[in-house]
Amino acid sequence: MHEEIGEQQADITRLLLHHIHAPLAGTQLIRGVLPVPPPAEAIRIVTGSEHACAPDELIAYEIPLRTDDGLLTAYDIIGILRSVLTGTHFHPNDRVSTMMGMRLVRVEQTDVEPAADTPDDNALRILRTIACPFIEDQSSTRLRGFLFTGQDRFRLYLDTTETPGVVATDVRLSGAITALTAALPSLITEEERWTADDSDPHCSRAVDLTHW
Template sequence: MTHPEDREQQAAVSRLLLYHLNAPLSEGCRLRGVLPAPGAVRIAVHAGDDEEGVTFLYEIPHDVVAPAQIPGILRTTLAGTQLYSSDDVSDLMGMTLIRLRPERIIPTPEPEQGQALSVLRALSDPGDDENPFLIGFLMRGDGLLRLYVRHPDGTGIIGADIRPADTLTALIASLPSLVEEEERHRPAPDDPHCDLLVDLTDWW
C-alpha cells in the first residue's frame, strides 16, 4: 500500500492531468491513466493509433519533483528520443514500464492553452453558482487572455486582460480587488460582451 503523503501527491497529479483526457500530452500521445505506486506516480500514455499504438507507463518519483512539474517532464520526455538503461525498463500489466530520472530532464513549459486553463480553474468556484466571479473568457492570441468577471457591485461585467504566461498566484488572488479599482477602468467600445475593460498585463 502507498503512504498517505504519496496518495496526496498522486491525487494532485491526477487533477493536473485530467484535461489531457481530451487534449494530447504531445503529438500522437494521449493520457490513459494515473496509477499509484509506492513513492511514485505512474502515468499511462498511449502512443500512436488506438489499434496499432503502444501504451507506456512512466514512473516518476515523488521525492524529486513537485506535482506541478510532472506535465512539463512528460512533455519533454514525449517530444524527443530518450535513452534508458535496462534497469529502468520492464513490463507491467501489458504496458512498458519506464522509470524516469526527472532530475536529468528539463521540463518543457506549459503551452498557451494549458496556462490559460490553470488560470481559469483557479478563478472558477463551483460552490458559488449564485454569485460567480468568472463569467466567461476569450483567448485573444499574442499570449493574451480576456477574463469576463462580475462587476463588484453586481451591475455589469468587466473584461480583464492578463497574460497567463506571466500570471502569478498573487495576481489571481488579487483579481477581485484589482477590478474594483476605478482608476483602472476604461470603456470597452469594441467589445459588446463587457461594460468596462481593465488592463492587468503589466500588473507587477
C-alpha cells in the same frame, strides 16, 4: 507520509484529466494514471494514442514525486512527460521493464529537462483556479487514478475513509453512468464485492461493476 503521497497522487490525477482528450505531445494522450503503492513515492502515467487500451499499445512512465525542493505537482509532471515524449531519449535497460503487460519506463528527473509551460497551460491554470477553487471538505471517496482497459471498460482507482487501501473498480463506459457514479461510494465498501487482483500492483482489492 503515506497519506501525503496519496493526497498528491489524487491531486495530480485530478489535474491531468483533461489530457485524456488534449494531447500531451504529438498524438500522445494520457490513457491512465496509476497510484504506486507505498513505500514508493511515485506515480505512473500511462500514455498512448487515441483509443489505445491494449497493453502493447501503451507505455507507462514512473516518476518519483519527492525532490529536494518538495513534492512534484501536476504541472511539473506535464513538463517532464512532454520532454520525455518529444525528441530522442535513451532509457537504460535497468530502467525499463514490463508491468501489467505494458512497457514501464522509470524516469530519472536528473536526466530530463522539463518542457516549459505553454500559454494554454497557464490559461488553464488560471481558469481552473477560479472555476474550481480548492475546497477543504473533500468527498469521502477519492480518485487516485484510472486506466482505459478496453473500448468499453475503464478501471478507477479509488480510496475511501471507510476502507483501507486502494480499490480498483472496473466499470463500463456505456450504460447508466449517472446512476453508477452516484452509487460508487457505497458499492466499493461492500465487502462481498471485493476480490483480489494479483496482476495489478496498484490496488489492495478489486470490484467488478461492469455488469451493475
